[in-house]
Amino acid sequence: MAVFDPATARSRRLRLALLGLVALAAVATAGAFAADPSESVPEPVRFDDAVELGLSSETDALMTGDATLPRVQVFYSQLQYVVGYNGIASFVDSRRDGRTERQFGYPLVAYVETFDHRDPGTTESGLFAAGGAGGWTPVGEARYVVDSDARTPAGPVVVPFASRDAAAAFADEHGGSVVGWAAVRSRSFDVDSAATVRALAPDRWRTANDRIAAAERRADRPVSVVVGEDAPTIGAAVAAAPPNTTVRVPPGTYEETVTVNRSVTIAGAGSGTGPGATRVVGDGNGSVITVHARDVAVTGLRIAGTGNRTRDPEAARASRESEGGTWDTNIQLGYGYGDAGIKAVGAPGLVVDDVAVDTEASGILLRDGSHATASGLLVEGTDEWQDGFMGVTGMKSRVTVTNSRFEGGRDGIYLHRADGSIVRNSTFVDNRYGTHLMYTGDALVADNAFRNELFAGVTVMTRPAGNAIVGNDVRNSSAGIQASGTRTYVGYNTLVGNELGFSTSARGSLYEHNVVVDNELGARATTVVPSSRVVANDFVGNGDHATAGAGALRVWADGDRGNYWDGASVGPHAPGSRAYRPTSPVDAALHRHVSAAAVRESPAARLLDALRGTVPGARSGSIIDPAPAAAPYHPERVDAVTGAGADADGPVRADWRAAGEPAGNATATAEGSA
Incomplete structure (x- = not known):
């Protein structure tokens, strides 16, 4: 009977990885001289066939019926998916973030939905509305009405038309002026982002204080x-x-x-x-x-x-x-x-x-x-x-929970259409989900401890918007944090000993200052089209630091600031001077096998480095951190869960409310890449 030798198996995997790098480099070199995709301009598709960005499910609901939101669909040179932007502002914002082209390539063509023959107007509440099926016009050829009395739930709306006459007729009736694409692209839009949610999180904490104080006064009779x-x-x-x-x-x-x-x-x-x-x-x-x-x-x-x-x-x-x-x-x-x-x-x-x-x-x-x-x-x-069943079930009922404990049962807290809820300073043990949000936005889940959760510590489903998940400590669970939706802020959490630390399931979101230690998998990139930032997190001792599903390259950094990856500095290069790819079989092994550094420095690996980012075939389903940190951002929190005095039960607290916006934080620009 053959005996499995882990050391031999690891060496074999490293040799196979080197052979794979050589083969992939050869394929990539051939592909680099393929026909230029810009020679063939694609036609617009049904918007339902695009990968949508820019709206939460709740905004979708507000726009149903008579209300309408202008849309944009974009074909990028290195992305096999058509990206659909809900709202012109969201597309304009993406053109400025500095990360979209790096991940998707340059826009081959962008089409905007136009309303020339759709009887455009407004609802009784002032929302933009149009009937019938719209046409698609290249963004540079369309004419746009700005500063009219029409709006969306998010604010003012830019209304596009294929002809200047149709645009002028709408402006005559609803105010505003007619401009070209250059003027639209140069405008500044107040686009809500996950950085906005980050700034609001301390206010939500204070709101909880106010609610509790008011409750105590009501009860004192x-x-x-x-x-x-x-x-x-x-x-x-x-x-x-x-x-x-x-x-x-x-x-x-x-x-x-x-x-x-x-x-x-x-x-x-x-x-x-x-x-x-x-x-x-x-x-x-x-x-x-x-x-x-x-x-x-x-x-x-x-x-x-x-x-x-x-x-x-x-x-x-x-x-x-x-x-x-x-x-x-x-x-x-x-x-x-x-x-x-x-x-x-x-x-x-x-x-x-x-x-x-x-x-x-x-x-x-x-x-x-x-x-x-x-x-x-x-x-x-x-x-x-x-x-x-549930410790607390909130159906269309906002809840504020503090200093409480939930043991056993289905979910510690289950909230359904309970916008503005706050769950803080509480303990969850042996639940299915600790805190489970459905259709619930603008919530705060902060400074809680989750232990031995069968499915996950914190789970957010059904595309809500504006949730802040901060300062939580999740250990020994199937997953730490799995949050869908849009404009979600996941920061300053401590995720230890789970099967999965966190997933980047939310769109247009921000994941920062999380300490991710000794999980089987630190993080998983799940969205097909990346639209979030992952920056200033500490990945230490995980079986695999990160994996990615199908989709474009995910750039996990913000400018010249990336994440800390245990093992990324192994080798002859100065710490932080070389990009780290947690989805690469070689880089992923650096924190477990120092010998992987030899493979990383091979000629084939260097050739692949040079080609990566210019060849679409070399970009799919992967993550790159172009500026990995030389040392952990939060060594005191890492030491609290790995050091000699580490407490398996005592939660590690992060002073996220006092963090504000110091130099160590990610910038408050629009989101870019998960």
Whole structure:
């Protein structure tokens, strides 16, 4: 029987890599003299066939119906995909970022959607609108109306036409002036970026402080009824209490379910496990406390005895049968109608403080605008995630969660169309997902600790916009951070010992100052057309630092500033003086096998270096950092997870709120490459 020798196998892989470099260099050399693609100008395609950039799903929704957004499609010389830009401003912005041409090549031709025969105008709310099918005109031949009264949800809109007469007619009716492409391209557009989200993140933290302080004031009400003295049960006490007063619940166990229809505070003695705690135990059916009034506060309780229904299949089925309900609607109807320790329906201003919930369903379920704050919350779910549900479920209800803990169950926090939510300073252990956002934008997920998450610590799905994921510590999970959407800011996170550190799934986003240590895979580039920046991250001790799926070359740097890659400085060159390619089989081995440096310095490798970036065939599905850092950006955080005193459980905190925009940060220009 053959014996597997790791050392021999590694040497064999390095030899094969060298042979592969020679072969690839030969192919690349032949390809360098192929016909110039600019000799054949491609025709426009259906926009649905382009890879779209520039919009979130929520803006898509705002533009449905009568509203219209002018679009651009571009053919690049070294990209096999047609890139579709939603909004002329997003295309103009991409022409200035200095990275697009490096990755995609030069634009062979760009077509703009024109509206000459589509009865262009505005909706009642002022959004630009046009009917019928539009034509496609080369951007240099079109005429544009600027500064009219038409707009999009993002602001003013540039309206293109194939003829000057059609443009002048629109300007006569809606104001503005007619200009050519040179004037449009020279204009400055206020394009929101992930750098904007970075700047807003500290404000969101302060917003959480304000919400919590306001919640404490709402909960602080004079006592009107004491259970056991003035009323026999909590339910009876709530029914007897005048609005804006407190029902005091002394220590003990209360076997009942409670419905709250007035603005009161239910204040127990504490959520602990000792004799001084106040326990409310349901009968195992439905929710234990159901809230239908605004500004209700629940404090100092330990809750058990919820039902185990996690969703309402009948509601989802009725939606499908009656209106052909969408997946989104079915999720809201299914997930929003399960059992919980505390369920709020149409009850904004809910305050939950010092509450523990032992549940086989949800800890807190919020529905229909039940905006809530939760602090000191403990939700203990099921051992197997398939048997339980969410610690907090927010359906169209904004939540602010701080200083809380979620153990077991399906997702620690699941938010669905809960824009503006904030999750901070909390701990998530043994969930499916720690924090899971769907259709939820402008949120802050900050300074949380995630441990042993089955699927991921933080997951964001369905193309939301403007989320900030900062300062989190994710360890020993399948994935650290997987965030889709657009204009996402992922910064100052510590990702250790996961199968995957983070993926660059979001478009037009910024990934910076993350410490990525000892993961099986540090980062994965997933978007087909790169449109994000990845800069100033520290990659140390990962099995593979980064991989890339199909798509254009990803340039992970910002000008002359790249990332720190453990092993990139191996060899005769000065640290940081030579580009590093984590997707190259040779460069990827440098931090594991010093002998790979010999292969890297081979004549074939140097030839391939010279050709790379000029030959389309040598660029697909790869990552390059042209300016790797000579030393980690955050050595103190790296040492905190790798040094002698490293704590496997204690989270590593990054002072991201005080970081501001020091010289060490990425610049605030438009995004470029993931």
